[in-house]
Amino acid sequence: xxxREMSALSGSLWTNIKNKRCGELMPIRQMYFLLLLSRQGxxxxxxxxxxxxxxxxxxxxxxxxxxxxxxxHSCNFLLWRDxxxxxxxxxxxxxxCGLEDQDNELLTLEVLQRYVELLDKYFxxxxxxxxxxxxxxxxxxILDEFLVGGEILETSKTxxxxxxxxxxxxxxxxxxxxxxxxx
Amino acid sequence: xxxxxxxxxxxRVIRGARTQGEERGVIQRECAAIRxxxxxxxxxxxxxxxxxxxxxxMLGYPAHFGQMECVRLIASPRYNEKRVGYLGAMxxxxxxxxxxxxxxxxxxxxxxxxxxxxxxxxLCTLGCMGSAEMCRDLAxxxxxxxxxxxxxIKKKAALCAVHIVRKVPELGELFTxxxxxxxxxxxxxxxxGAVVLITELCERNPETLEQFRKAVPExxxxxxxxxxxxxSPEHNVAxxxxxxxxxxxxRLLRILGRNNETASDAVxxxxxxxxxxxxxxxxxxxxxxxxxxxTVMDIxxxxxxxxxxxxxxxxxxxxxxxxxxYISMTSLQKIVQTDHNAVxxxxxxxxxxxxxxxxxxxxxxxxxxLALVSAVNIRSLMKxxxxxxxxxxxxxxxxTTSGIFNAAERYAPSQRWHIDTILHVLTTAGGDVRDxxxxxxxxxxxxxxxxxxxxxxKLYRALIADISVQSLVQVACWCIGEYGDxxxxxxxEETEPVQVAEDDVLDALETVLQSHMSxxxxxxxxxxxxxxxxxxxxxxxxxxxxxxxxYGSCIDVELQQRAVEYNALFKKYDHMRAAxxxxxxxxxxxxxxxxxxxxxxxxxxxxxxxxxxQEVALPQEPANQVCDLLDLLGGSGEPPQPSPALSTTALGxxxxxxxGDLLDLLGGLDVTPVPPSVIVYEKNGVTLKLxxxxxxxxxxxxxxxxxxxxxxxxxxxxLQAAVPKSVQLQMKAPSGDVIPAHGLGQVTQTVLLNNPNxxxxxxxxxxxxxxxxxxxxxTVQIDSFPSPxx
Numbered sequence: 001x002x003x004r005e006m007s008a009l010s011g012s013l014w015t016n017i018k019n020k021r022c023g024e025l026m027p028i029r030q031m032y033f034l035l036l037l038s039r040q041g042x043x044x045x046x047x048x049x050x051x052x053x054x055x056x057x058x059x060x061x062x063x064x065x066x067x068x069x070x071x072x073h074s075c076n077f078l079l080w081r082d083x084x085x086x087x088x089x090x091x092x093x094x095x096x097c098g099l100e101d102q103d104n105e106l107l108t109l110e111v112l113q114r115y116v117e118l119l120d121k122y123f124x125x126x127x128x129x130x131x132x133x134x135x136x137x138x139x140x141x142i143l144d145e146f147l148v149g150g151e152i153l154e155t156s157k158t159x160x161x162x163x164x165x166x167x168x169x170x171x172x173x174x175x176x177x178x179x180x181x182x183x
Numbered sequence: 184x185x186x187x188x189x190x191x192x193x194x195r196v197i198r199g200a201r202t203q204g205e206e207r208g209v210i211q212r213e214c215a216a217i218r219x220x221x222x223x224x225x226x227x228x229x230x231x232x233x234x235x236x237x238x239x240x241m242l243g244y245p246a247h248f249g250q251m252e253c254v255r256l257i258a259s260p261r262y263n264e265k266r267v268g269y270l271g272a273m274x275x276x277x278x279x280x281x282x283x284x285x286x287x288x289x290x291x292x293x294x295x296x297x298x299x300x301x302x303x304x305x306l307c308t309l310g311c312m313g314s315a316e317m318c319r320d321l322a323x324x325x326x327x328x329x330x331x332x333x334x335x336i337k338k339k340a341a342l343c344a345v346h347i348v349r350k351v352p353e354l355g356e357l358f359t360x361x362x363x364x365x366x367x368x369x370x371x372x373x374x375x376g377a378v379v380l381i382t383e384l385c386e387r388n389p390e391t392l393e394q395f396r397k398a399v400p401e402x403x404x405x406x407x408x409x410x411x412x413x414x415s416p417e418h419n420v421a422x423x424x425x426x427x428x429x430x431x432x433x434r435l436l437r438i439l440g441r442n443n444e445t446a447s448d449a450v451x452x453x454x455x456x457x458x459x460x461x462x463x464x465x466x467x468x469x470x471x472x473x474x475x476x477x478t479v480m481d482i483x484x485x486x487x488x489x490x491x492x493x494x495x496x497x498x499x500x501x502x503x504x505x506x507x508x509y510i511s512m513t514s515l516q517k518i519v520q521t522d523h524n525a526v527x528x529x530x531x532x533x534x535x536x537x538x539x540x541x542x543x544x545x546x547x548x549x550x551x552x553l554a555l556v557s558a559v560n561i562r563s564l565m566k567x568x569x570x571x572x573x574x575x576x577x578x579x580x581x582x583t584t585s586g587i588f589n590a591a592e593r594y595a596p597s598q599r600w601h602i603d604t605i606l607h608v609l610t611t612a613g614g615d616v617r618d619x620x621x622x623x624x625x626x627x628x629x630x631x632x633x634x635x636x637x638x639x640x641k642l643y644r645a646l647i648a649d650i651s652v653q654s655l656v657q658v659a660c661w662c663i664g665e666y667g668d669x670x671x672x673x674x675x676e677e678t679e680p681v682q683v684a685e686d687d688v689l690d691a692l693e694t695v696l697q698s699h700m701s702x703x704x705x706x707x708x709x710x711x712x713x714x715x716x717x718x719x720x721x722x723x724x725x726x727x728x729x730x731x732x733x734y735g736s737c738i739d740v741e742l743q744q745r746a747v748e749y750n751a752l753f754k755k756y757d758h759m760r761a762a763x764x765x766x767x768x769x770x771x772x773x774x775x776x777x778x779x780x781x782x783x784x785x786x787x788x789x790x791x792x793x794x795x796x797q798e799v800a801l802p803q804e805p806a807n808q809v810c811d812l813l814d815l816l817g818g819s820g821e822p823p824q825p826s827p828a829l830s831t832t833a834l835g836x837x838x839x840x841x842x843g844d845l846l847d848l849l850g851g852l853d854v855t856p857v858p859p860s861v862i863v864y865e866k867n868g869v870t871l872k873l874x875x876x877x878x879x880x881x882x883x884x885x886x887x888x889x890x891x892x893x894x895x896x897x898x899x900x901x902l903q904a905a906v907p908k909s910v911q912l913q914m915k916a917p918s919g920d921v922i923p924a925h926g927l928g929q930v931t932q933t934v935l936l937n938n939p940n941x942x943x944x945x946x947x948x949x950x951x952x953x954x955x956x957x958x959x960x961x962t963v964q965i966d967s968f969p970s971p972x973x
Contacts, residue, residue: 051277053279136270
């Protein structure tokens, strides 16, 4: 086993989270969270890829204020505490990703773009209201077909949609199927 | 009324609430209803109730009472209930909750379910929130799924395995064989998952890394296939075929090629091909190109390729897209130490980016500009930096001022320029400078003997213009007190002299004393300066006497004490007054880690080692060292040089730079041979001492020494260290891991710290050892390091 050094000694909240994440002192390169925010700062979707208490989640409020305050046409990357934040605004929603030392921020922008495209394809011209009213059924389920544990699951544009449709049909027929005995 | 409409109905009602209080009321009612529903028997609405609860949770309200319901729903045979249950588990049950263990069994069952969609739910959930115990339990299942299932499951199993390896690294060995065979899959999703998994395995285990080096040719093939392939509608993004997979493969090749010649050679061609063929007009292409550049810079690539990479970064720098300029500067920052000249070529563009509107781009440009300062470009670059300072955003000001000071200290072409620069900074951003600026500036002024007149004139002008900037006012007061006679004389070679009368000077000082803007420290400075003037002026000594006596009853205790003492100096000790208030001797520059400013020995007092072009007053050093000194200062013009403060720290290994010879000089002096060591940890009879062997302004070498005063030996001693983000740490092998008892021996370990961004160095050390059959582990924080030697 190779013991490597921790990064970040700023005494910040996120240092504790990172250190607790795994018993060893390893630099972890991954996405910590993906948040969708409205222009007023209301959360429309939150996906955490690391165990975080409710109080710690509230700390991200500071970050959301930073993101919302950015003027248009700014750079899409900013530093918050010791995390890199990649954000992109689509219509009235801000998509924010918190990354740890992922060197390639440009790729993360592409990830956000892909997620929006998937939503768009599935909903047909998705808007914020769609995501609000169908958060559990659609937005999260699509996300879970696209990202797992902070990493991309499927890079094909069509495969995610196909999986979603099949799962939906399954939802209806599963009821009958499940009433049969399983072994 | 179907339940799902009720969910949407609830959302509508909540959104319709006009005040926070109204919203809270609605939610409380709904939560009560949900809680009641949960307690009831299964009535087919459970999943909808949980969905409602999840919505409420997202708005920020407590939802912990839904945890058990998640557990129940996951165990349900119905697919839609399972689905919502798992979603709830991912949102409400993280590994900190005890209830999370309860779903382990359900997940286990679902992993072997006949429907792949149920399996996928379980995999997804485990991959997102699985705790270490759950991972340990279920790892064999995941391994099975990695081998024998369809693509849909395999790709999810791969990412689940990634999560497991992150949680429990020892399990990595379990997945190694399966992941190797996954590389031959055609499905992009599976391939991507496999590459991520292999990356994770290689990063954690060097043996696995060795094994996977053999896979480099295969990876190169896959990558080539992607680059050269025709248009594939499924994977195409802006002309690039599957950029996500390309980037991950490049990253894996980087890890495999690091520090390894053969692997690096094998990928050289590929990297050149990718670098030239990738169309970077859109972000996707730029992302791939960027990853390529990072890989080239990290592995042992041939020089032609490195040049190509730096050129790509240069091209990025000129791109209109701010994001691309940002990442270009981030990468240039990483290579500025190693490929300094290449980056210097782009200095103009980088400096232009200082004027960009965007705060992120500005920050990057600032860091990079500070790293590019050299003796050659100091004047022009400083102009730009000072311009930047006048308009920079407040959060960057402190960093800018300290960067400017560092650069000025290292490369100032003349003392006058140095003083001018510091004064400029103080007038522009005096509120954001470090505390040591005032004593440092004063010290600098005292050493610039021929500039005293010029300095005091300049400071006087600044003082009468504006007394709000405390640091500037303090320095000005000090100088006026010290060199007031020069000011009053009215002649000055370097600058246009001002006809200043004694009254004017005293007026200025009194204004400072009385102003509500002046801090107590500043007023102290002003009072002392007034007193000092009593020996330097001729006519208004009475006025000074009266000022001083007034402050004898000041509320501020410090001022009062000073005033009373000065009063005594006027009355009882008037005969000593002239001697006491004499001109100060040249102040010695103290090193940063040191709290008091004592010198190592009189011989180094007059040295200004940074300014190669300037004459150096040869110190009276021991005769046998004279030759070295003269030789050294004959002038080798290589950068970088140790800063003056740190050149006084001598002992320790001699470095190969010119500065090292300077240090060697001081090795001849009879200074304390043993550098002081600081005790950083003392417990259970184990003592850990820290001493600094060497210190430069971008790093230091320290030695940790552990001793044991108990009567049984300490075993399995390990030391781990952590440092702030931009600092690089390298721990050498310790001398052993057993400390003999009774202080009869010790264990030492050397640590090298490289601090290119010159952040304040702190370190946290974790000490683990076994003492009398119990294992101890402690962490100590080290905020300041002892100076290397006096």
